[in-house]
Amino acid sequence: MIQTIAFYLFATLVIASGALTVFARNPVHSVLWLILAFFNAAGLMILLGAEFIAMLLIIVYVGAVAVLFLFVVMMLDVDFAELRAGFVRYLPLGALLAIVLAVEIVFAIGAWSAGAINMGARIAPVASDVSNTQAIGQLLYTRYIFLFEAAGIILLVAMVGAIVLTHRKRGGVKPQDIGHQVRRRPEDATRLTRPESGQGVEL
Amino acid sequence: MTDLSQYLPILIFLGIAVGLSALFVFLPMGVSRLTGTHNPDAAKLSEYECGFPAFEDSRSQFDVRFYLVAILFIIFDLEAAFLFPWAVSLQDIGWAGWTTMMVFLAELALGLVYAWKKGALDWE
Numbered sequence: 001m002i003q004t005i006a007f008y009l010f011a012t013l014v015i016a017s018g019a020l021t022v023f024a025r026n027p028v029h030s031v032l033w034l035i036l037a038f039f040n041a042a043g044l045m046i047l048l049g050a051e052f053i054a055m056l057l058i059i060v061y062v063g064a065v066a067v068l069f070l071f072v073v074m075m076l077d078v079d080f081a082e083l084r085a086g087f088v089r090y091l092p093l094g095a096l097l098a099i100v101l102a103v104e105i106v107f108a109i110g111a112w113s114a115g116a117i118n119m120g121a122r123i124a125p126v127a128s129d130v131s132n133t134q135a136i137g138q139l140l141y142t143r144y145i146f147l148f149e150a151a152g153i154i155l156l157v158a159m160v161g162a163i164v165l166t167h168r169k170r171g172g173v174k175p176q177d178i179g180h181q182v183r184r185r186p187e188d189a190t191r192l193t194r195p196e197s198g199q200g201v202e203l
Numbered sequence: 204m205t206d207l208s209q210y211l212p213i214l215i216f217l218g219i220a221v222g223l224s225a226l227f228v229f230l231p232m233g234v235s236r237l238t239g240t241h242n243p244d245a246a247k248l249s250e251y252e253c254g255f256p257a258f259e260d261s262r263s264q265f266d267v268r269f270y271l272v273a274i275l276f277i278i279f280d281l282e283a284a285f286l287f288p289w290a291v292s293l294q295d296i297g298w299a300g301w302t303t304m305m306v307f308l309a310e311l312a313l314g315l316v317y318a319w320k321k322g323a324l325d326w327e
Contacts, residue, residue, distance in 0.1 A: 002207055046210070056284055064277040071270050130292075137292025140285075141300035148285075148303060152310040155278050159314040162274040163323045166267045175325065 003047060010043040027073040035066045052133040271323060282311050 017036040024030040038061045045054035130138070140148055195201050235241045250256055289296075289304045296303075318324055 006207065047207075052288060055287075060277070060280055060284055064273070064280045068270070068273045068277060071273050075267065075270065133288045134292045134295075137288030137290075137300075138295050141289055141292070141296050141303045145299075145303050149306055149310070151285075152307040155281060156310050156314045159275065159278050159311075160317060162271055163318055163321055166271040166274075167321055167323045169322075 006043070007047055010040045010047065013037075013040040014044065028070065031066060031069045031073055034069065035062055038062045038066065050132050052136055268326070275318060275323070278311070278314070282308070 014037050017033045017040065021030045021033040021037060024033055038057055042054040042057040042062075045051075045057060193201055232241075285307065286304070289300065293300065
C-alpha cells in the first residue's frame with residue numbers, strides 16, 4: 001500500500017519535472033527541474049531495492065552532473081530572444097528525433113508485452129541473501145573486471161581531454177613558486193658594503 | 204518493491220528539517236504581523252547605505268576554469284563512488300578484487316599526476 005502510494009508520488013513527480021525541464025523558458029530553471037527529476041528517480045530506485053544506484057544518482061548526478069550543467073548554462077551567455085528564434089529552422093531535426101523516440105517507445109512496449117528475457121538473471125543470478133551494494137561489488141570487481149578497468153580508462157581519457165580543451169597558460173600572471181623562494185639564499189639577495197664617509201653606495 | 208519501514212528514520216529527519224526551516228521562515232513573519240511591525244514599503248526593499256543599484260545583469264559569462272574544476276570533481280567523485288561496493292564486498296572478492304581496485308586507482312592517480320603537472324589544479 002505505502003509502496004504503491006510512494007511509487008505513484010515519485011513517478012508523477014519525475015514525469016512532471018521532466019516535462020517542466022523541457023518547457024521551462026529559463027535554462028537555469030530547466031536545470032533545477034532536472035535536479036528534482038533526479039531526486040525522484042532516486043526515490044524510484046529505492047522502491048526497486050537498488051539503494052546503491054539511488055545514492056549514486058544523488059551523489060553523482062545531483063551533486064556533480066547537475067552542477068556542471070548549471071556551469072554550462074551560465075557560461076552560455078544566454079540570450080532569451082535568440083533562444084526562441086530559429087524554431088522553424090530546427091523543426092525538421094526536432095521532428096526526426098521525436099519520431100525516432102516514438103518508434104523506440106513502440107519497440108519497448110512490444111518487447112515488454114512479448115515477455116521477459118531475463119538476460120541478467122542468466123548471466124549473473126542475483127544473490128538474494130546479500131544487500132544490493134554488496135551484490136554489485138561481488139560482480140563488478142571479479143566477473144566484470146575488464147568493463148570496470150575500461151571505465152577507469154574512460155575516466156582518465158575524459159580527464160585528459162578536459163584539461164587539454166580548457167587549460168591554457170595565461171600570460172602576465174605572477175604565480176608563487178615556493179621552491180624558488182625557499183632555494184634563495186641570503187648571499188644571493190643581500191650585499192654587505194662598507195662605504196667611505198661622504199661616498200654613496202653604488203647599486 | 205522493498206520494505207520501506209527501514210527508511211522511517213530518514214522520513215522523520217526530513218520532517219524535522221522541513222518543520223524547523225518552515226519555523227525559521229514563518230515564525231518571524233507571524234510575530235511581526237501580530238506585533239504590528241509589519242509595515243511594507245517600497246523604500247525598504249531598495250538599496251540603501253552600503254548598497255548600490257546593480258551595474259549589469261548577473262548572467263555574465265564565467266571563466267572556463269570553473270568548468271575544468273567541476274569536471275575533475277565529477278571524475279574523482281565517481282572514483283569514490285566505486286569504492287563503496289568494493290569496500291562492502293571485500294571479504295568475498297578477495298585479492299583479485301583488491302588488485303582490480305588498485306589498478307583502477309592507479310589509472311586515476313595517473314590522471315591526477317597529469318593534471319598536477321599540467322598545472323590544471325592551480326588557479327593562476
